[in-house]
Amino acid sequence: MAQGQEQDLAPRAPFDSMLTHARTRSSQRADVIPQQPQNRAWHGSLAHLIAAKGGIRPLYRHVQFKRAVAEELAFGHAFLFVPVFVGSGALVWFWLPQTPGPLKLALLMCVFGMAFFALRHRPGFWRTGILIAALVTTGMALAAWETARLGTVVLDTPVTTWVRGTVTARETTDRGYWRYTVALAKTSDPQLGRPPLRITLLSRSRETPVNIGGGIEGRARLSPPSGAALPGLNDFAFDSYFRGIGAVGYFYGKPRSVPGSEGTGISGIATWRAGIGETIARWREAVGARIRGTIGGDAGAIAAALVTAEERAIGRPTIEALREAGLAHVLAISGLNMVLAAGTFLIGARTLLSLVPGLAHRFAIKKLAAGGALIMVFAYILISGGAVSAVRSWIMISIMLIAVFFDRPSISLRNVALSALIILAVTPSAITGPGFQMSFAATVALVAGYAFWRERPGRESLPATRAANRWTGPLKAAGGFFAGLLLSSLIGGLSTMIYSAGHFHRLAAYGLVGNLLAMPIISIFVMPFGLLAMLLMPFGLDRYPLLVMGQGLDWMISIAQMVASWGGEVTTGRIPQQAFLLIAAGGALACLFRTWLAISGLMIVAAGLVVVSLSGMEQPDMVIAEDGRLVAMIRQAQASSNRTKPPDFVFSQWQRALRLEDHRGPQQKPELAIVDAAEAASGEEPTETRATKPPIDRDAARNVIRTLLANAAPGRFLCVAKQWCAGTAAQGWRIVTVDDARFIGVACDEADIVVTPAMLRFRTCRSGALLFSGQSLRRTGAVEIYGTGAGTADKADGRAAMRVVFAQAQLQRPWAQHRTYDWRSGQFDAGELVE
Structure with missing residues (x-):
């Protein structure tokens, strides 16, 4: 028996040395990891694994994984994933076409809650899985509660x-x-x-x-x-x-x-809240008007936006220049603005208090300055409009300032997670927007980068080096400032790149250069003097600080225009949804983990990049706006539309999403206009506002539409103003857009696709042509049409078959339900999209 025991213990010597080696290569702060109790059954299984051929490497990996997980738990990093799973539940709820009712969600929460309570003392896979399911269900419940609580009534029709x-x-x-x-x-x-x-x-x-x-x-x-x-x-x-x-x-x-x-239907607390909202709105407007009146121009408009978040007064060319230079984030009241404001106030107040004789010996002036900064950032958030990025920054800065009272470290990922949980608990819908995603992505990446830099190997030896070379102190301080600026700009740009491409479909190629040139000006001239102006504004002494702030903003605008003139904007187009999720999830894991487990996040990011490079997005052959007034045939990077000047709001989104480089307007044929006898006799031009119009000559209309289809250049519309346009797509489809509803019947007889903004009572053409009217587009939203290949046996003329994709597929959801409302019957009808 003793011999057998010796054989069983023989492999333990190399295993112990392996554990020692793994412990040495782990984090330098591994000594704070609590010692895990030994499990004899587990050690018995180790012996069999080691004795087996090739068992050392899987065992080593398994032990390394368990140690990494133990280290993450020891540092409390499990809490960082709570907002991740709650937010994922909210995203799932908003994404589903139909969601479980409140009773089902309540039942699921009860089931998962009781299961977690029963397994709370039994750590393992099942406990972790149930906890994740409970957090995801909680996110869904919060999203459902916010949606039901708001109950916004949306107008059903223009x-x-x-x-x-x-x-x-x-x-x-x-x-x-x-x-x-x-x-x-x-x-x-x-x-x-x-x-x-x-x-x-x-x-x-x-x-x-x-x-x-x-x-x-x-x-x-x-x-x-x-x-x-x-x-x-x-x-x-x-x-x-x-x-x-x-x-x-x-x-x-x-x-x-x-x-x-009167009679708005609100009373009590709602009236009180409305009164407070109006008072704050008056403050915001007064502050914004004072700033714009003092500085003037786009610089004054940007200065007002930095304080009150009112951006509509900024000229469009300036906004585009800031976006192309990667400086659009300056306009949003986010962590940059809040940190600069709070930091300036904290340092300035502490400096002033230290000048008072004997005050620093009696009171903790740092805490007094932190209290003043806490009041200042609260006033800032009141007049800033309450955007998600501003609220997140306010919560984080408040936590940091409160931590000063307790002499605790303030910059940590736990503060970011706590602020995310507060926002998700109040407004879970914010997680679907780019403001929330980009703000938290940049903040998490910067805090994680700061933690890595603070705990980097060899940092302990730096003070001695500084003491030995004090004459280089100012030079090193300047170098450290610009190095930190470079590093923070690089981290912030990389962390938000996927969200910029996913939501806005474009990237600023020279954004790093723009930030390096502009951020010193913002940090030294813009935000500090802006804060000083706000503090002096109640006393009427804000003019000169505002002028300095305006001069700094003029320099920033000049830098933005210079960088934008280099033509560095990259249009990415739509990226695959799978790639977006992979890169976003991988980036989150890479920042939230502190051990070698972060490599898993980088691997997921690499997988997302592979998906982007290999898959690409399929280009539609035809797109239709949801109002039916704008139609375009797409051929590679060129769009041929039925409007000479398409509306910029819609067409600019098409250009970025589809990576369009050229637009061809329609050719006009005014000599083919059809004028009925009554209009010809009166000499009036046809108008769209006439309540009734006489019937048209169908034979003449049929000849005109055939002429338009025959003479139109391939892939381009030929139009008669205020009546109709016609064109033939590369797939052989005959497309007719109709402005005058009297031409609908003839268009249906001669075309394969008919588009009109008119609110028709019928949804199909008798000829079998595909009809998109204002009534049907109201339910489907914008439309994309794809060709599924060359002509088939049932289409002897060579026209390709069609695949139609609708933008709106959630007619049951509260924000889309208004599309199904019939004002005549006063009822909702969420039937089929197209009959």
Whole structure:
């Protein structure tokens, strides 16, 4: 028996040396890892593994993995993944076409909660899996609760009506117009049966605007918030729903100021909250107007945006230059702005307090300065508009300042995770937007990079080196500043690159250079003097600090224009969704892990890059806007549309998503216009606003459409203004777009695809042609059509078969349900998209 025991213990000597070697190669702070109790059964299995041929390497890997996991748990890194799984649950809930009801979610939470409680003392795979499932379900429940709690009423169809309400906020544009946010109280002529509670309206009048809190009325054109310009792009109706905006539009003429409207249907706490919101809105507007009036130009508009987040007053060329130079993040009130403001206040207040004789000996002036900075950042978030990036920064800065009171380290990933959890608990819908994703991605990467730099090997020997070379102190300080700037710009740019490509479909090739040139100016001249101006503004002494701030912003704009002139913007187009998820998830793992497990994140990122390089996105052959007014045939990097000047809001998104480099407008044939007898006799031109029109000559119309189809250049539209356009796609499809609804019947007889913005009561053509009308597009959203190959046996003319993809596939969801509302019957009908 003793001999057998000796044989069993014989392999343990090399195994112990292997463990010693693994322990030496692990983190230098491994001594804080709690000693795990030995499991004799586990050690018995080790003996069999070691005795087996080739068992050493799998055992070594297994032990290394267990040690890495133990180290991650010892440092509390498991908490960092809590917001990851909660946010994943929210994303799943928003992504699903149909979601489980609240009772099912509550039941799932109860089941997973009880299962986790039962296994709370038994660590292992099942406990971890149940905890993850519980966190994911919690995220889904939070998303469902926010959606049900808001209940925003979204306008179902465009309408012109008389509106009356109360101005809750207003903002000027770069053209001097005013955009109002109105709490709608009444509509008339016609009266809406399902009116939204809040709307935004543009007034093109440059006269004295209506005050915040005052009543406003006028005739306005209201429309539902637009959906995605293409399948997979940003759905603006989703954003409007969670901002509480039910309609957008503009006033006809100048709106009138009236006494404050009543009967908005709110009372009690809601009235109190509305009053506070109006007061803060007045503060924001007064501060923004003061800054713009003092500095002027785009520099003044940017300065106001840095304080109040009102960006509409900035000229479009300047915004584009900032984006192409990689400086658009400066406009968002994010960690950069908040850290510079809080840091400037903290250092300045501490310096001033230290000058008071004897004060530093009686009080902790660092904590006094931190308390003042805490009050300052709270005032900053009040007037900043409450964007996700600003709220995240405010929470993190507040935690950091509170940590000063307790003499605890403030910069850590736990603070980032805590701020993410707070935002997800209140507004889980924020996780779907680029603001949340880019803000947290950059912050996590920078904090993780800072931790790696702080704990790098050999750092302990640096103080002695500095003491021996004190004469080089200023030079090293300057070098350290620019090295830190270079490193932070590089980390921030790399960490947000995938989100910029995924959401905006473009990258700034020279963004690193732009940040290196502009950030010293922002750090030295813009934010510190902006903070000083805000502190002195109540005393009327803000003029000269604002002028210094404006000069710095002028330099920043010049740098942006110079970098943008190099033509460094890279249009990425749409990237595969699988690649986006892989790269985003891999980047998160690489930053959240502190051991060699971070390599797994880099491997996942590499897999995502491989997917991008190998798959690519299929290019549609034809795209249709959701209102039916803009249609384009796509051929490689060229778009041929039916509009000479397509609307920039939609077409610019098409250009970036589809990587379009050239646009060809239609050719015009005014001599082929069909004028009916009544119009010819009166000498009037055809108008779209006439309530009734006489029938057209169908034979003449048929000859015209055949002429258009025969004479149109391949892949290009030939148009008769205000009537119709026709063209033949490379796939052989005959496409007709119709502006005058009287031509629909003839177009259906002669075309394969018919598109019209008219709200038709029928959904199909008798000839079998594919019909997209304003009524059907209202339910489907934007449309992409793909050719599935050359002509088939059933298409002797060589026309390719079609595959149609709709942008809107979630008609049951609250932010899209308005598309199925019938105002005649007052009911929702979420039936088939196309009959």
